[in-house]
Amino acid sequence: MEGMTFVEHKKPFRYQEGNLTVTRGSAWSAPGCHLGCGVLMYTDADGKLVKVEGDPENPFNHGRLCVRCLAVPDAVNNLERIRKPMRRMGERGEDKWKEMSWDEAFDLIEEKFKYYKEKYGAESVTFWQGTGRDIAAWITRLAWSFGSPNHGPSLNGLACYAPRVYGCIALSGSFWVGDFSQQFADRYDNPEWKCPDIIMVWGNNPLVANSDGAYGHWVTDCMRRGSKLITVDPKVTWLGSRSEVMLQIRPGTDAALALAMGHVMIEEGIYDKEFVNLWCYGFDEYAEVVKDWTPERAAEVCWTDADSIREAARVFAKADGACIQWGVALDQKEEAVTACQAVASLLMITGNIDNPGGMIKPPEVLMYLNGWGFDLISEEQYAKRLGPEKYKFYNVGVVAASAECMIEAMETGEPYPLKAAWIQTTNPLTCMGVDPQRTLEAFKKLEFIVVVDPFKTPTLIALADVVLPVAMFPERNGIRCGDGAQRIETINKAIDDPSLKSDMEINLELGRRLAPDAWPWDNVEDMFSAVYDSIGITFEEAQKQAPGYMPFEYYKYKTGKLRPDGQPGFPTPTGRLELWSNMMHSVDLPQLPVFEEPVPGPVTTPNLYEEFPLVLTTGARRWNTFHAENRENRYLRRIHPEPAVQINPKDAEKLGLSEGEWVWVEGPKGLSGETGRCKRVVEITPTILEGVVSTDHAWWHPEGDPEKLYDVFDLNVNQLMPWGCGPSGMGANYKCLLCKIYKVDGGE
């Protein structure tokens, strides 16, 4: 525990307050987001959760909470929750079940998985997780110890976070996040920290999205301390309305904008010449690439204005400490990795890496994105992973399998047959998976499917043969090792419900049955202590002392602390930040950033654009939900009750649309010749760029008919998206599509 800083507490992690018991802890999943805010959970004498408050002692959120954690009691106490394991009695798609005991369920799953392993190889059993919440460590260990390399999210092209992470690694050997002082226990008061002069908010609305482990309202905290903003978004967000420069751009053109900003910085000589000379590699080649990207050229591509591009470049380059709070918009285009290169290059040529108020390398207990227990799978089994054959980039760092390749293998039985799926706290037919009808048909070819979830979902009704009910975060213990700067942080059980098991308890129990050597722990608490082994703290000690902060210093590249050999520089082949990337070169991808027009798109497919004359972006976050989650929560549903499509008043007028009416949003499914559509409520707003519309993702109606799959095929916007991604295998067009909009007929 050397060098660790722990937060002092006035009370133990569990105490009485009047008639209520208070349990201090951290909120992760389920339900939950990427963060892990500090919470105080209040339970009554019957052990019922009555209230969740923010923990004022926790430096992460300073007592604040967003609506989703505040409303958690309505989810935990929901009478529709699944509370017993079940097996299907009718056909897939029917809502007919028989309850079973946990032992019966585990016996059945063990028997089936061992059978498929024996008969078809462990690779025939696939393991599916959702986004990066409290799952990656445990499900990867389960898959790998069982011997299956076929694990991953159902996300097309791993198009969230991963392209930015691996894109950054390709250039610098590390990932970087904006410096909001989150690595320090004393936060904004830490003398080493500097408030960023400029926060460039790019392709996300952090106040709502809270992406990458960044608590969104740290941005307003910093604004109050002097930070100015640049915002890049198709929509003028609340932050955009308070920005020095607001760049409204066409979805999918981020790389063009970034190249033009680089152009201005070089043309005007305002980049950090000393930093570039000392620490960057490939500057001349980069300068050559951006030479042609005048702001005028980019303005035409991006549907924005050249003067604002110049202004943004100047403001960013001249800042003393500038960070980029970037988001999933960069990942959700086929050429995601090169777009991330283009944006990251701006950080490099301005020296905003490893500096106070710039970008920091997040301290980590466990790089959870790469799973836990990779050594458990044999080289022979790992070589069978679906993905690397099609996408070379999967050979450099990425450990997940490609969802697209797994779907194809389900359909064709090639290169080998897939037989079973373990779908754990994810809802692929509603949220991550594209072309959900095709996804459904592919999964239906599997002989045996287990779904682990707190609620019945479209995926569960459509596919599960066995269902395991999962505990929510107030009902379990855990550790928070996730996105962004990690800290020692425990999730503490406030409710004891023996009928439920947590994700980790389920994985431990199944792991002990399938691969006992890899799961030597009697309980999950000992397993958590094993993860914390490198820190030298047990789970029980951490419960009492958390949150705990690891030692942190800036400018590690100067002192040799970034490289395994202890030499100054960055952990790249050249030891420098590689504007020209050797890693990208090694996998036959562009070494330097390039811009590619989206396909289909206004420029690449003019005929389709004539029929579908609006550019569509999807998935902008709403306050009340996290992806497909929380839609059953009465307090949250009230805030945004139905899926909306946001449209500029001029476009609405052209189409004769009025506020609040139901419409179909229909668009081409790539170049397949097919289209897909979904129902939406019109929301007219001048904040959205003319010619662009934006819609919510992951919609279903938990109140709907289960055997109509809760209306998911009326509501899921992913029906406009085909499987398949760009050349790197990372990034898919979730956020740059084409569509047309027309009214829903009375009977529909």
Place this chain on the structure above:
Amino acid sequence: MARLGMLIDYNWCTGCHSCEVACQMEYGFPPDQSGIAVHQVGPWKIADNDWQYDYTPTLSKQCTLCASRLAEGKKAACEQHCQAQCIKIGPVEELLAVLDTDAQSRKALLVI
């Protein structure tokens, strides 16, 4: 006892609804009732790079300014959970003093 009020620095209110749900949970209100409700003004474009885009909470008859929480030394549920930290509850006289010293930001003073 001095009259209590709520000072809202509505230049900073981001419209996150945390005040509403924190209040609902504290007092067990049904989903369609609360002691506090967030309202939106805008967005509309006044001129290039100049937007009217505000939110601000107002209080319902059910608001007590969390007198019981204040007595325990806690902040009101809305004030504590306000993500943008734009709510301050206190004696009206103290809040008026804040108004005098911070003339920069647009504010609203609410009393019940």
